[in-house]
Amino acid sequence: MRVPLSKVFVLASRDYIHEWQMSFCFVLALAAVLGPMMVLFGLKFGIVGAMVDQLIEDPGNREIRPVSSGRFDRTWLESVRKRSDVAFLVPRTRSIAATIELGSEGSSRHVRAELIPSDEGDPMLSPQGERPEGVTRIVLSRSAAEKLQVEVGDTLDGSLARQYRGHKERVHLPLTVAAVAPARAFSRDGAFVSVSLLEALEDFRDGRAVPRMGWDGDGEKNARTYPSFRLYARSIYDVAGLRDAFAKLGVDVKTHAADIELVQRMNRNLTAIYWVIAVIGLFGFSLSLGASLWANVDRKRKELSVLRLVGFRTMDIAWFPMVQALYTAIFGWALAVGLYQAVASVINEMMASQLIEGQQVCRLLLHHYGIALGLTCASAVIAAGLAGLRSAHIEPSASLRDL
Amino acid sequence: MSHSFADSWGLLVFGTWHHNMNTSDSSPSQSRGALVYYVRDVVKTREAEGVAFRLKVPSLQIAMGEKIALVGESGCGKSTLLDILAFILKPSSVGAFRFRPERDGEPLDMDAYWRSGKLNQLGDLRKRYLGYVMQTGGLLPYLTVRENMDLCRSVLGLKHDGTIEHLAEQLGIVKHLNKLPDALSTGERQRVAIGRALAHRPSIVIADEPTASLDPYAAQKIMSHFMDLVEELNITVILASHAWRHIKELGLRRLHHRTVRSTDTNLTETIVSG
Numbered sequence: 001m002r003v004p005l006s007k008v009f010v011l012a013s014r015d016y017i018h019e020w021q022m023s024f025c026f027v028l029a030l031a032a033v034l035g036p037m038m039v040l041f042g043l044k045f046g047i048v049g050a051m052v053d054q055l056i057e058d059p060g061n062r063e064i065r066p067v068s069s070g071r072f073d074r075t076w077l078e079s080v081r082k083r084s085d086v087a088f089l090v091p092r093t094r095s096i097a098a099t100i101e102l103g104s105e106g107s108s109r110h111v112r113a114e115l116i117p118s119d120e121g122d123p124m125l126s127p128q129g130e131r132p133e134g135v136t137r138i139v140l141s142r143s144a145a146e147k148l149q150v151e152v153g154d155t156l157d158g159s160l161a162r163q164y165r166g167h168k169e170r171v172h173l174p175l176t177v178a179a180v181a182p183a184r185a186f187s188r189d190g191a192f193v194s195v196s197l198l199e200a201l202e203d204f205r206d207g208r209a210v211p212r213m214g215w216d217g218d219g220e221k222n223a224r225t226y227p228s229f230r231l232y233a234r235s236i237y238d239v240a241g242l243r244d245a246f247a248k249l250g251v252d253v254k255t256h257a258a259d260i261e262l263v264q265r266m267n268r269n270l271t272a273i274y275w276v277i278a279v280i281g282l283f284g285f286s287l288s289l290g291a292s293l294w295a296n297v298d299r300k301r302k303e304l305s306v307l308r309l310v311g312f313r314t315m316d317i318a319w320f321p322m323v324q325a326l327y328t329a330i331f332g333w334a335l336a337v338g339l340y341q342a343v344a345s346v347i348n349e350m351m352a353s354q355l356i357e358g359q360q361v362c363r364l365l366l367h368h369y370g371i372a373l374g375l376t377c378a379s380a381v382i383a384a385g386l387a388g389l390r391s392a393h394i395e396p397s398a399s400l401r402d403l
Numbered sequence: 404m405s406h407s408f409a410d411s412w413g414l415l416v417f418g419t420w421h422h423n424m425n426t427s428d429s430s431p432s433q434s435r436g437a438l439v440y441y442v443r444d445v446v447k448t449r450e451a452e453g454v455a456f457r458l459k460v461p462s463l464q465i466a467m468g469e470k471i472a473l474v475g476e477s478g479c480g481k482s483t484l485l486d487i488l489a490f491i492l493k494p495s496s497v498g499a500f501r502f503r504p505e506r507d508g509e510p511l512d513m514d515a516y517w518r519s520g521k522l523n524q525l526g527d528l529r530k531r532y533l534g535y536v537m538q539t540g541g542l543l544p545y546l547t548v549r550e551n552m553d554l555c556r557s558v559l560g561l562k563h564d565g566t567i568e569h570l571a572e573q574l575g576i577v578k579h580l581n582k583l584p585d586a587l588s589t590g591e592r593q594r595v596a597i598g599r600a601l602a603h604r605p606s607i608v609i610a611d612e613p614t615a616s617l618d619p620y621a622a623q624k625i626m627s628h629f630m631d632l633v634e635e636l637n638i639t640v641i642l643a644s645h646a647w648r649h650i651k652e653l654g655l656r657r658l659h660h661r662t663v664r665s666t667d668t669n670l671t672e673t674i675v676s677g
Contacts, residue, residue, distance in 0.1 A: 003558050011543070018545030018583075306541045309491065310555050311530020313523045395491070 003316045011307075012323035015300075023328065026292060030332025030376065033285045035339035037278055038372060042344050042362040044274050048267045050359050055236050055260060058184065059123035062087065062233045064242055067252040069094075069227030077229060083245075085238035090117040090195055091226035093202040100191070100201065102175070103157045106149040111189050113144050115201070116230070118192035123232045124185040125192060130178035132193045135200060135213065137178040139192040145180045147189060152177055162205050164217075171204065171215055199224065236260045282379050289328065290383030293321045297391040304394050318388035325384035329376045337369060437506050439607060439639050440465040440488060444498025447483055457672045458483045463658070464677075465639065467506060467606075470630070472655035473643040473675070479662045480673035481643040482611055488641060489533055489609050490525040493517050504532040504606045530558060534600030534638070536610035540592040542584040548595050549580040555603040570598045574628055590621045597629050607639040615645065626653060 016023050055061045072091065081089040092098070098115040118125065118132050118139065125131070125139060130152070132138045140150070150156060154177045161170040181192060200210045209217030233239045240257045247253075297304065304317055344362040351361040442463040449456045458480040465471055473481045486492035487500075490513060494500065497517075503510040516525050529535075534555070542551045550557075552567050571577045574594040576587075584592055593613060600608050613629070614622035630653050633640050644650050647657070658677035664670070 004560075007557060011546075014545040015543075302541065303543055306537075306543065308526065309489075309529060309535050309541075310558055311526045312558070313526055 003312050005319070008312075008316050008319045009323055012320045013327070015303075015320070016324045016327050023324075023331075026289065026328040027331040027335055029288060030285055030328055031335035031339060033281045034332060034336035034372065034376060035343070037281050038336055038340040038364065038368075039343045039347075039362065040277060041274055041368065042340060042364045043347070044270045045365075045368070046361045046363040048263065048270060049363065050355065050361065051263045051266070052236075053359065055256075055263060059232060060184075061236055061256040061260065062123065062239060064231045064233060064239065064246070064253050064255050066228050066246075067254050070251060071225040071227070072229060073223070073225050077226070080229075080231070083242075085234050085242055086231060087234040088119070088121050088123055088230070088232040090119045090122075090230050092117055092228040092230060093195075093198045094227055097202040097205045098198055099160075101159045102144065102148060102191070103159070104148040104150045104154065106154070107147065109147055111144050111147050113141075114186075114188060114190040115198055116186060116190055116192045117195045117198050118230075119195065122192065125179070125181055129181075132178060132191075132197075134194060135197045136174060137176050137194075138197070139179045139181050140177055141181050141186040141188065141190040141192075142183040143187065144189040144191060145177070150177050152179055160201060160204065162207065164207050171213075173213065237264075278375075282375060285376075286379040286383045289325060289380060290386050293325060293384055293387035294390060296324075297321065297387050297394070301394060304391055308394055314392040317394065318392040321384040321387035321391060322381065325380040325387075326377060329380035330373070333373045333376050336372070340364070437467040437503075438464050438501075438510075439467050439469075439503055441499060441501040441503075441510065442488075443500075444496070445487065445494045445500055446496045447480075447487060447492065448495045449483070453669055455668070455670045456480065456483075457670060458487075459672065459674045460484065460487075460676060461674065462676045465641065468637055468639055470633070470640045470653070470655045471642065471677070472647075472650055472653075472657045473641065473660070474647045474650075474657060475643075475645065475660055475662065475673075477645055478671070479660065480671075480675070481645075484675055485609050485611050485641065485643055489535055490516070490529055502528070504528070530555065532606045534603070534605040534608040536593075536596050536600045536608065536613040538612045538615050540584065540589075540596045542592055542595055542599070544584055547581050547583055548576060548587070551584065551595055552598040552602050554599055555605075559603055561603060566602055566604075567598070570602055570632070573632060574598050574625075590617050590625065593617060593625055594628070597625070597632070601632055601636065601638070604636060605638060607641065608633060610640065610642045612643055612645060614649070619649070622649060623652075626650065630654070 074091070077089060077091055080086060095114075098117075100113055100115055102111045102113050103109075120131055122131070130137070130139065138156075140148070145151075148156065156175040156177060157172055158175045159170055159172045161168055163169075186192075200213050200215075203210050203217070204213070204215050207217050209215060209219060231242075233242050236256075237260070239255050239260055243253055243255045243257050304320065307317060344360075344364075347362040348360045355361060440463060442460050444462075445460040447458045456478075473484060475481050483492065487494050490502075494514075494517070497514040500513040501510040502513050511528070513525075516528075542548075543554070546554070548571075549567055552570065553563075556566070568577070568580075571580055574597060576591055576594050576598070579587055579591060579595070584595065587595065593616070597610075597613065600610070610629070614625055617625065626649075630640075632638075640655075642650065642653075642655060656677070658675055660673055660675040662671065662673045665672075
């Protein structure tokens, strides 16, 4: 014949409300611990997040490039491209051959453009923009486009020369501006072009025939190898792993892994420091709530023994501090969330001028609030467990007449 | 028991035997067939700071519907006996301790409950069959008068049937039903406590100096209300009081008891029987 839990719940709630001043103090005490902890975590999360965002924002941080030139064949490159941690890979032709003279109708200037091999999914180009395609459509760098005074859709005249069988030869090819790359993609005069165009240009310079372009030469090249490649890892966190994988394959690469690791290490260190503070804080809160609940059992000894007297069982009584501690946890958490949001908005306001649009120096995700609530409830339940154990041992006869 | 206070010098006798001072109308012998309590050779020993206290009950039988009075100075062991009878205090040793709350039910062996540590079952018995009026209210400060009076009923899952209002009317506290105990005078709170002890129609009501904190006039009034109600509901009453003159008009059977204090062994012993 247990007392229904709902009855226990109602009585514990009534008691909690009746002693609202005391309850409010508990709630304040909790919010005073939890609020600053949330601000701290918000700052850590926001600052590290902003740094990570900046790393992610610039795809250049994901680039991996060989230090010296090698001889990479299509099969090998294809096997690397298929790795799950590789987002983008195109072969590079020899850089000495990867240039072209560009001229336009709108400008008298000729521009010597560096050519960058590109393909579908090039992380340096804007994802909505047109891709370089075939041997005619190219994407100009901003600087080249400005010098040539051309826009998307305009036609360019590309030309290149070679020293062939003792005399100088120059060929022209018509090119179309498919898109203009974002400024940060390439800062010098250059163009993103398809690998097949680069291969054609390289062959021409090597004195070989390129039948599809109508260029004469000493026969076609068969087994092509590439001295280098453009590779982008899927995420900044894959960079270090890829670097190590290349090291194993004997390919020395240059990466931004050090910068990424710096941020990661900072994140780890800040997280560790944060957790030390959080654990101490929550432990302290647990202790103080436990102590006050414990003292509460003493204070309410008579009331609790009255309940014992009218037949409340051990477990029924133990629920009392539990229910009340959970109230404190939930209200304290809600107040802490309010405090946090007020402080965070002030901090973000103060820092707004130094941040990019939409970035926040102090921020939490929805599930962080959930975790905070869960941890608070857990520590409250532990604290209440001790007090509950104590209140369950109240002897009605010993306490009824004490007061 | 090795110690015999009768042989002891230095005895200080301040309790008295009450030979046949039974003023109750109901003779115990008439109702012996329906005993609520049957107690034989129950002893409770307590020790604190070198002072020992012992309550001995060689024989006590309380019949259904009886109104019992336990009169004595504070510290003589009245409360100890009440607590044993209310199953909230474990006796040190028991010859026999039987409790039969229902007229046609089997008597329950309370000693067995205590020995096997079935405290929750003792709680269930209290909840169902006992009403307890404490010296000072013992009301829950966070519940209204109505909710306080309804506490035992709601714990038992009894429906609202006007009992509370009826009791409140008889106790003269109708206008206080929706107030919190803090807003009431001591006397009013005591009335609420009485109402709470009776509201779930217990078989037995145990009252420990229910009017000790009241002025004699109010005390008398409340006690007569109380007696009217228990008479009406046919409830067995066990009442403790420090002064017989306060309750002698109520028609209670007075239990015999004798208290002796041995100064050389620091032992106070009370022997109750009836």
